[in-house]
Every structure is written in structure tokens, then in C-alpha cells.
Amino acid sequence: MKQYRYFLMFILKLFNKDYPSKSSQLIHVFNGRRTPSILYKVENEQLHPAFGLFKELTKEQLQKLINQLVREQLLEGTEQDGYIKTEKGINQVAQYFNQHAFPDSITSLENATLRTPFYYQFQLLGQIFSEKRYENNKYSPTIKDPVHQESIKMWLSNQPEKMDQLAQQWSNELYRLLNALSEEEAYIVVGKLTGHPFVGRTNRQLAEELDMEPFELIIRTEQVMETIIKKSRSEKGTLLNDFVDYLDKRTYFGLSKSTLDTYYMIGEGKGLEEVSEIRKLKISTIREHILEIYLIHPDFDFTPFIPKEIYMKLKQSFLQQPSYMFKQAKVEQPDMLFMWFRLIEIERIRNGR
Amino acid sequence: MVDKTLEQILLKKFNYRTFRPGQEEAILAALQSQDSLVMLPTGSGKSICYQLPGYMKEGLVVIVSPLLSLMQDQVEKLKANGERQVAALNSLSSRAEKNRIFKQLHLLKFLYISPEMIQFDFLMQRLKQLKIALFVVDEAHCISQWGMDFRPDYLKMGEIRRKLNNPTTMALTATATESVRNEIKESLHMNHEETQEIIHSVDRKAIKLKVAICDGNKKERLTELVNQLKGAGVIYFSSKKLADEIAETLRTDHGLKAESYHSDLTVDDKVKVQQQFIDNTIQLICATSAFGMGIDKPDIRFVIHYHMPANPEMYLQEIGRCSRDGKEGIAILLFEAGDQYLQMRLQENALPDESLLNYIYKNNLKIKAEQADPKVQIGQFYVNAEIPYNVALYQIQNREKLKQNQLDYMLKYVYHTGCKRAFLLHYFDEAVMNKPANCCSSCDPSLEQHFFSEDIERTNKNTEKLDWKTRFKQLYKIDEESMN
Numbered sequence: 001m002k003q004y005r006y007f008l009m010f011i012l013k014l015f016n017k018d019y020p021s022k023s024s025q026l027i028h029v030f031n032g033r034r035t036p037s038i039l040y041k042v043e044n045e046q047l048h049p050a051f052g053l054f055k056e057l058t059k060e061q062l063q064k065l066i067n068q069l070v071r072e073q074l075l076e077g078t079e080q081d082g083y084i085k086t087e088k089g090i091n092q093v094a095q096y097f098n099q100h101a102f103p104d105s106i107t108s109l110e111n112a113t114l115r116t117p118f119y120y121q122f123q124l125l126g127q128i129f130s131e132k133r134y135e136n137n138k139y140s141p142t143i144k145d146p147v148h149q150e151s152i153k154m155w156l157s158n159q160p161e162k163m164d165q166l167a168q169q170w171s172n173e174l175y176r177l178l179n180a181l182s183e184e185e186a187y188i189v190v191g192k193l194t195g196h197p198f199v200g201r202t203n204r205q206l207a208e209e210l211d212m213e214p215f216e217l218i219i220r221t222e223q224v225m226e227t228i229i230k231k232s233r234s235e236k237g238t239l240l241n242d243f244v245d246y247l248d249k250r251t252y253f254g255l256s257k258s259t260l261d262t263y264y265m266i267g268e269g270k271g272l273e274e275v276s277e278i279r280k281l282k283i284s285t286i287r288e289h290i291l292e293i294y295l296i297h298p299d300f301d302f303t304p305f306i307p308k309e310i311y312m313k314l315k316q317s318f319l320q321q322p323s324y325m326f327k328q329a330k331v332e333q334p335d336m337l338f339m340w341f342r343l344i345e346i347e348r349i350r351n352g353r
Numbered sequence: 354m355v356d357k358t359l360e361q362i363l364l365k366k367f368n369y370r371t372f373r374p375g376q377e378e379a380i381l382a383a384l385q386s387q388d389s390l391v392m393l394p395t396g397s398g399k400s401i402c403y404q405l406p407g408y409m410k411e412g413l414v415v416i417v418s419p420l421l422s423l424m425q426d427q428v429e430k431l432k433a434n435g436e437r438q439v440a441a442l443n444s445l446s447s448r449a450e451k452n453r454i455f456k457q458l459h460l461l462k463f464l465y466i467s468p469e470m471i472q473f474d475f476l477m478q479r480l481k482q483l484k485i486a487l488f489v490v491d492e493a494h495c496i497s498q499w500g501m502d503f504r505p506d507y508l509k510m511g512e513i514r515r516k517l518n519n520p521t522t523m524a525l526t527a528t529a530t531e532s533v534r535n536e537i538k539e540s541l542h543m544n545h546e547e548t549q550e551i552i553h554s555v556d557r558k559a560i561k562l563k564v565a566i567c568d569g570n571k572k573e574r575l576t577e578l579v580n581q582l583k584g585a586g587v588i589y590f591s592s593k594k595l596a597d598e599i600a601e602t603l604r605t606d607h608g609l610k611a612e613s614y615h616s617d618l619t620v621d622d623k624v625k626v627q628q629q630f631i632d633n634t635i636q637l638i639c640a641t642s643a644f645g646m647g648i649d650k651p652d653i654r655f656v657i658h659y660h661m662p663a664n665p666e667m668y669l670q671e672i673g674r675c676s677r678d679g680k681e682g683i684a685i686l687l688f689e690a691g692d693q694y695l696q697m698r699l700q701e702n703a704l705p706d707e708s709l710l711n712y713i714y715k716n717n718l719k720i721k722a723e724q725a726d727p728k729v730q731i732g733q734f735y736v737n738a739e740i741p742y743n744v745a746l747y748q749i750q751n752r753e754k755l756k757q758n759q760l761d762y763m764l765k766y767v768y769h770t771g772c773k774r775a776f777l778l779h780y781f782d783e784a785v786m787n788k789p790a791n792c793c794s795s796c797d798p799s800l801e802q803h804f805f806s807e808d809i810e811r812t813n814k815n816t817e818k819l820d821w822k823t824r825f826k827q828l829y830k831i832d833e834e835s836m837n
Binding site for chain 2: 130142172175178
């Protein structure tokens with residue numbers, strides 16, 4: 001089990017003392033399931049780094065790892081009632097992540113669906129530019145997936161500059177960006193890249209060179225990709241920025257296609273009922289879209305969708321009673337919508353409750 | 354005159370001066386609009402057989418191919434040779450890509466397509482409007498229920514061919530017994546008398562055959578061998594875990610440049626391992642059967658099987674990755690009494706048993722159409738083809754028996770004291786012609802020593818690790834000055 005220690009500790013960190021969690025819920029987080037309740041769970045328990053991390057992990061595999069944590073008395077509970085972290089578990093996880101990095105820069109779901117295509121297309125683009133620098137056009141791309149290849153082709157065809165200029169600009173920008181990362185992070189990124197003189201390293205090879213478990217390497221790579229995306233987004237006018245912008249659009253800004261359509265309509269000033277009517281979708285679906293938008297994009301202004309007095313009242317009620325429940329709110333205010341209640345809950349989580 | 358033109362095209366398009374055995378015959382058959390069944394050994398350049406006539410005939414060449422990676426690989430190679438009118442349609446294609454290809458179908462020269470995709474009605478309608486220069490069924494042994502990689506979707510290729518008005522057809526395979534070849538022709542509705550059979554021996558003389566019987570010392574025997582054999586090699590395992598473990602041992606305890614390769618690797622890591630192997634950064638691959646299709650490394654000098662393969666066809670396919678450059682190489686099968694039970698266990702899970710088949714027949718409507726479990730897929734195929742339950746059961750039980758016979762043949766190969774090559778070729782109804790020197794371990798008991806070297810390259814991790822800035826600068830051919 002030694003080679004899974006990082007993954008075991010990573011899983012242990014996802015549990016806490018207060019909210020029992022089950023493998024049947026966590027597996028949806030790892031698999032990146034986008035129901036409102038799973039997205040809320042991610043936000044409520046700060047599970048962002050795990051969301052969509054291992055899409056092929058099965059419940060049985062996860063349960064095996066949880067059982068191991070229970071055997072080591074780091075977790076307690078059952079699948080039926082959920083598991084919570086023990087005192088021993090709290091101490092051990094703290095000790096472990098004193099010596100190992102946890103991907104704590106992943107603090108929202110904003111880039112959850114962007115990171116994977118970015119990771120693959122970033123590698124492919126890196127290879128294309130490297131080969132260009134050597135004027136070589138006979139090479140085998142490391143990324144074979146035609147979806148990624150097609151996407152890169154389209155992005156390149158929309159660039160006004162010539163390929164050699166683009167290759168030069170890309171390498172300059174990337175070098176600058178990598179210098180702003182830690183040595184280890186830069187090593188991971190560059191080690192992954194395939195180009196004219198080198199084939200990129202596999203996860204196992206890089207993990208061995210950096211004395212990590214392969215799982216740690218995979219999780220650290222996610223973290224580095226998140227950092228590169230964020231840094232690129234903040235550097236307007238750069239190629240990297242343009243590339244992230246382009247991929248943002250292709251991945252519907254982290255939303256589902258349907259939610260993005262709703263987002264555009266409310267952006268045009270349409271009310272929720274109007275959107276529901278035009279799109280011939282139930283109003284409850286449109287409300288779920290609003291929740292999804294706010295869960296994915298923390299800077300989304302939801303206040304136009306909640307009456308001011310309800311907003312104030314809910315905030316007040318939570319202040320007086322932090323464990324305030326929807327059932328209670330509904331008794332006090334029979335026309336209370338779940339969407340209003342949940343929006344305030346999410347806002348409270350983000351403001352430190 | 355035609356031959357001269359063919360050679361000119363061969364040089365211009367593929368950069369080869371001469372044809373390999375069988376290629377020219379297959380090309381001529383296609384040019385004369387004659388259906389053909391082409392069986393050429395592994396690594397003999399089968400793709401040229403349909404690509405070259407594609408350049409000479411008017412119309413589209415449709416290639417049905419069972420493996421996505423193989424398809425991708427062929428498209429990539431054609432593109433690298435400057436061919437732009439080529440595309441692949443399969444489950445990996447995005448909707449936009451599918452639409453684009455669909456709209457430009459009439460402009461294409463080569464269309465690689467999966468057996469699932471070609472069955473879509475809208476696509477068939479479109480293909481029917483086009484002139485099909487050649488209809489190619491690659492890895493045609495997948496048609497055969499008695500072959501090693503049976504794919505139910507391949508059984509529909511005969512019907513597809515009929516719907517396309519029976520275009521000139523080329524069925525390609527590397528390993529098929531006579532009964533499998535007959536089944537291919539039958540299934541594709543190819544005329545038995547008019548179809549030209551271009552059958553070349555499956556024998557690869559450059560590959561020497563050895564069986565090493567072990568007795569509780571298989572791991573030691575393996576490490577002894579890889580420590581002495583020169584050149585690049587592949588070691589096949591039936592277990593991913595063992596492939597990982599042995600690769601780790603070879604790296605850490607023996608300093609060898611070894612990597613494992615199996616379905617658990619991420620997609621980009623699989624490609625990286627392949628590319629590192631091709632450029633000799635890695636010298637040994639510890640693989641499951643997932644490794645090999647589309648690997649074009651000419652100088653693999655040895656293939657070792659840690660576990661016995663299920664049948665002679667698979668064995669021949671896997672050792673066929675060795676010695677593609679024509680220089681000598683060795684295939685070693687390590688065997689320990691009881692190894693056959695592992696294959697038996699694996700086979701138990703490959704076909705639906707009586708109760709599962711019965712359940713599928715009674716509840717087919719309740720079962721989802723696209724099942725991942727191949728056992729259910731096979732059962733569904735029988736139901737959907739309206740084959741009576743008893744016939745289906747009979748066929749499946751027969752197939753089980755066949756698999757058992759194939760495994761028995763492998764076992765006999767292991768213990769055969771006569772010429773191993775002759776025994777293996779006998780399975781394909783062939784005899785050894787011009788017995789090569791150092792033929793096999795029966796003919797030459799110290800066979801492997803011809804392939805030993807005292808100078809095996811070891812890794813030196815310290816010298817390999819470049820700091821990221823140096824690596825980056827080399828990747829993008831830049832220096833500090835040009836960055837400012």
C-alpha cells in the first residue's frame with residue numbers, strides 16, 4: 001500500500017469531523033458528476049481538488065481505500081451512516097501534508113472542466129511550436145485524440161501571426177510564466193513536454209525523478225495546470241491568455257451547454273420565467289442553472305434573482321442560528337424558494353460562514 | 354510498363370524502391386478490380402497494398418479497421434507523407450469533426466472507419482452516392498468467430514459490402530488458418546472462385562524460436578535473459594500488476610531502462626512510452642497484449658513471453674513485432690507447468706455461459722443496447738441476428754472447445770521436442786521451406802547465446818536529469834539573449 005499513501009492521505013483529507021461522508025457520494029465527486037447536490041457538497045466541504053480528478057475510479061476501488069483508512073483508525077463510521085475523521089486521522093493528515101503539497105490552489109470549480117483539455121492541448125501546442133522552432137514537420141504528435149488535434153488546428157488557424165512568430169512568442173511567454181512557479185512545478189511542466197529533441201516524461205518517470213508517488217505527481221500536475229490557467233487568464237494580450245480564452249469558450253466556461261444558454265439569456269436582461277418560457281424548460285431547471293452558475297463562478301452576481309427582503313431575512317436568520325434549515329425557512333416564509341436559500345448558504349460558505 | 358509505374362509511385366509516395374513479397378500481387382489485383390484475400394506476415398507492409406492502388410484508381414478507398422489506435426496511426430502516417438485527403442471516422446471523432454468529414458467525403462481519397470460507424474444509415478446513404486475505388490477490411494480475421502479477435506460488428510461487413518453494390522474488396526490479415534480464411538470470404542460474400550488469394554507464409558525466418566521450461570525460477574530466468582540479450586526487447590505478460598512489478602525490478606535492481614505498458618496508463622503516457630521505445634530512450638517494455646498494434650520499431654531484437662498466449666495466432670502476432678528490419682531476433686516463451694491454467698481462467702470470462710445466454714435471450718429488451726461486457730455483446734449479437742437459442746448455445750460451446758484446442762496446441766508446442774518452427778507452421782497448414790540457421794531451441798539448444806552481449810546499456814539516472822531551464826531552452830531552441 002506504500003505507493004498509494006499519498007492518495008490515501010488525499011482521500012482522508014476530503015473527510016472532516018462534522019459532516020459524515022459516504023463513498024457513494026465521494027465517488028460522484030471524483031467522477032465529476034454535475035448535479036446541484038454534488039456541486040454543493042464540493043463547495044460545502046471544500047472538495048474542489050477532487051472534483052473530476054479520477055473519472056474512471058469505481059466505487060469499489062474507493063471503498064477499498066476507505067476501508068483501509070478505517071482499519072488504520074483514521075476514519076470511523078459505516079457506509080450507511082457515513083464516515084468522519086478521527087482525532088488520529090486529523091493529526092496524521094496534518095502531519096502528512098506538512099511534508100507533502102496538497103493542491104490548495106484549486107479553490108473553486110471554475111476550471112474543473114477546463115484543466116484536462118488544457119493539459120492535453122497545452123502539450124500538443126508545445127510540441128507543435130518546438131518542432132516549428134527546428135523547422136521539422138515530420139513528427140508524430142504525442143496527443144493523438146482527434147478532438148484535441150482539431151481544437152488546436154482551429155485555434156492556430158485563427159491566429160493572425162505566422163507560425164514561426166507564434167512559436168517564438170509562445171516560448172517567451174511560457175518561459176516567463178514558468179519562472180514565476182516553484183522550481184518543482186516548472187520541472188513538472190517542462191518534464192511533461194514533448195518536442196523536437198525530447199519525448200516527454202510519463203507520470204511514473206517524473207514521479208521517480210521527483211521522489212513522489214505517481215498519484216502525487218498526477219494531483220500536483222492538476223495543481224500546476226490550475227496555476228498556469230489562472231496566471232494566463234490574468235495576463236491580457238498574451239498568446240497564453242488567448243488560448244485559455246479560446247478553451248474557456250469550447251468548454252462552455254465550466255458550465256453545461258444548457259446552463260450557458262440560460263446564462264446568455266439572463267445576460268440579455270431576461271427574467272427566469274421568460275427564459276423558462278422561451279427555452280421550454282421547467283422553471284425549476286432554470287433555477288438549478290442559476291445555482292450551477294453561482295457554484296461554478298463565485299463572482300457571479302446572483303442578487304437580481306433573489307428579492308432584497310428575502311436576502312436580508314435569510315442572512316439575519318443564519319446569523320442568529322447558523323444551523324438554520326430550509327424546512328424552518330419554509331415555515332416562516334411559505335413562498336420561500338430552495339434556490340434563494342441555497343444561494344445564501346453558498347455565499348455564507350464563501351464568506352467563511 | 355505498369356510495373357514500372359507502380360515502382361515509381363512506390364518511390365514517390367512511400368519512399369521505397371522495391372516491393373516486399375505479396376505487395377505487388379495484391380496491388381495488381383486491386384487495380385484489375387479483382388476481390389482479394391491478402392494474408393501477409395506481420396510487419397510486411399500490408400497498408401501499401403491498398404494505399405498504392407488508391408492513388409491509381411478513381412474514387413474513395415474505404416478502410417474498415419477494428420482498432421482506434423491503429424486507425425489513428427495510419428492516418429498520421431499518410432498525413433506525414435503529405436496526403437491531405439485522408440480522415441478517420443470513429444467514436445473518438447467529435448460531432449464537428451464528423452460533420453466536417455461527412456460534408457467533404459467526396460473530396461477524400463482514404464476514409465478509415467470503425468465497423469460500428471459504417472453501419473449508420475446516413476453514412477451508408479452518402480457512401481452509396483460515391484464511387485468506391487476499394488473496400489478494405491483490415492484485420493479481417495476479426496470476422497471469424499473462430500479467429501482470435503472476434504468482433505460481432507465485423508459480421509455485418511458482408512451486408513455493408515452488398516449495400517455498397519459490392520465494390521472491389523480486399524480483406525487483409527496477418528494470421529489466419531484456412532478455415533478462418535474461408536469464413537472471411539463467406540462472411541464478406543466474396544466469390545470463392547473469383548477471389549484472388551494472396552497467401553504468403555506466416556513464417557518469419559529472421560525470428561528464432563525458443564521455449565525455456567522453468568521450474569519455480571521464472572523470474573530469475575527472465576532477469577538472466579534480459580541482462581544478457583542485446584538490443585531492444587518486449588516482454589509480454591497476462592497481468593498488468595506483474596508487468597509493473599517486473600519493470601520496477603529491472604529498473605531498480607538491474608539498472609535497465611524498462612517501462613511497463615498496459616491499459617491503466619493514461620493516453621498520453623502510452624504514447625510517450627511508445628515514442629521513448631522507438632527513439633531508444635527505453636530498451637525494454639513490460640507489456641500486456643495492449644502493446645504492439647501500430648508500433649513500428651524495426652529493430653526489436655527479442656520478444657519474451659512470461660505467460661503463454663492463448664493460441665498460436667496471438668503468439669505469432671506478438672512475436673511478429675520482432676526483427677522488422679530483417680535482421681535476426683529471438684522469441685522466447687518462458688513456461689512453467691501450470692501456466693496453462695491462467696489462460697483457462699482468462700478464457701472462462703470471455704464467452705457467455707449457458708445461464709447468461711439464456712438470460713440474454715429472455716431479457717434482451719431490458720438490456721441496454723451498448724454493453725461494455727463482451728460476453729453480453731456476443732449474446733446480444735446472436736439475439737439480434739435472430740439465431741435460435743439452441744444454435745447459439747451450440748456455437749458458443751463449440752467455440753469454447755476450439756479455444757481449448759488452441760491452448761492445447763500451445764502446450765504441445767512447449768513440450769514439442771522436434772523443430773518448433775515446423776510445429777508452429779503446421780498449425781497454419783504450412784511446412785518449413787528453407788530451414789534457417791539457428792532455427793529454434795530444438796534445432797539449437799544454446800540458441801539464445803547467439804543473441805547475448807556483454808555490453809548491455811544501463812541507466813545512469815544522475816546524468817539524465819536536466820534542469821528545467823536547460824530542457825526548456827533545448828525544446829524551443831532558444832538562449833537567454835533571445836528571450837529578452
